[in-house]
Amino acid sequence: MTYRITVLGTGYLGATHAACMAELGYEVLGVDVDHAKVTALSEGHVPFFEPELEPLLRKHVESGRLRFTTSYEEAAEFGDVHFICVGTPQRDGEYAADMSYIDATIESLVPKLTRPALIVGKSTVPVGTASRLAARIAELAPGASIELAWSPEFTREGLAVEDTLRPNRVVFGVTSTHAEKVLREVFAPVIDAGSPVVIADYATAELVKVGANSFLATKISYINAMAELCDVSGADVTLLADALGYDERIGRQFLNAGLGYGGGCLPKDLRAFMARAGELGAEETLTLLREVDAINLRRRQKVVDVTADVLGNQWVGKRVAVLGAAFKPNTDDIRDSPALNVAGRIHLHGAMVSVYDPKANDNARRSFPTLRYAESVMDACRGAHVVLHLTAWQEFRELDPAVLGEVVAERNVVDGQNCLDRPTWRAAGWTYRGLGRS
């Protein structure tokens, strides 16, 4: 059977999911409440930077297989399978996730459905959400053939198309064999290509997602705690991570020490998990995650402290070049960006901060308008007393320190990502400071 698919919420996750579902051969309708986003997507334009997404989107928009709308009536009429991809951000002033967008999708869609449907949650949610929504669906449409499943998403920004088309696993949280059958059919192309399938209850499916992100965050905070020890003992955290990573039980990925993690997911998912663990009385979970978060946040101050040390604790009159604004390379996403957080703190100390990012300058300017934004690395570094390398873009890794040395006031570099070639920079006369590898 071929299904018609809607994707509710077309941000980073939903726009990618919609284009990839079209690539798998389905007719897809993307739905968003943001008119400007719907207009841009309908014209084949992705309103954010994600490698490989725009050509894929344009191809399917032009063929007519992929359309976008703001109308839930149209979505209800069109779809057999409805994917929920709206945001679940941290609530203002709290750790818990804001579930209002998720709730709104159910309230908008379900009363308008006139034929059987499977609603599939993909957004990241606190454990217990799916059973709560299933009960709400039964209230809104008693007796109707409307089912709910939860299938969390594990894509990484910057690699989202590849991750969606070739996921390392698919997880289906279901309460019926019918829902499992539909999902197996919808995802048949990826399952047939070798992605393992995990069939689970709602709660387990929800926990796989937050469990995965919390584990990744824990791994990063672990190596950052080791970086602190390396600083005081003279060891090198990069070498340590390489050696640890050869043990397959540990693995080298997510053992890069530095500025700590950021982004629209790891930080807020960890905090939402903490909030939920607290509500459910899971003290051990809460204790562990609280430390992971605290270690992570201290990394930002650590970069500020190292910079202060390099500048002889003099901020006023000093120029600081910040290379990077996105929370990681290959995206223009600045949500909870460690780089911008550090730039903001240094600006508040009174130094003159000049930020450059290959893709995220515009987003950064909108959120941090008081910082100065440069058009190039050279522009950012001109006259700088210290250069901070805070987002590991390839462009920054390939910089020639001898050339850059010609424009700065002083040859000081703080490598917040621990990935510049230290010997090359030192050979070019720079004072190099890493984090956990001084």
Ligand SMILES: NC(=O)C1=CN([C@@H]2O[C@H](COP(=O)(O)OP(=O)(O)OC[C@H]3O[C@@H](n4cnc5c(N)ncnc54)[C@H](O)[C@@H]3O)[C@@H](O)[C@H]2O)C=CC1
């Ligand atoms: N960004 C990513 O790579 C990944 C995100 N996730 C999860 O996916 C969810 C979405 O994240 P992002 O795409 O990053 O957020 P986002 O903020 O980029 O996109 C959310 C979209 O939902 C729209 N929206 C809000 N209310 C709506 C409604 N009632 N109906 C239709 N659309 C509505 C917004 O206008 C926005 O376009 C979150 O739960 C996140 O944790 C999971 C895996 C990867």
Ligand SMILES: O=C(O)[C@H]1O[C@H](OP(=O)(O)OP(=O)(O)OC[C@H]2O[C@@H](n3ccc(=O)[nH]c3=O)[C@H](O)[C@@H]2O)[C@H](O)[C@@H](O)[C@@H]1O
């Ligand atoms: O739930 C989500 O939205 C997604 O969150 C993360 O993906 P993403 O936020 O795109 O970014 P990551 O590649 O995980 O990086 C997160 C942060 O950790 C930092 N990081 C990563 C690896 C490392 O070794 N050290 C480190 O500090 C990165 O610089 C970045 O700030 C997960 O990796 C995805 O599996 C998940 O689907």
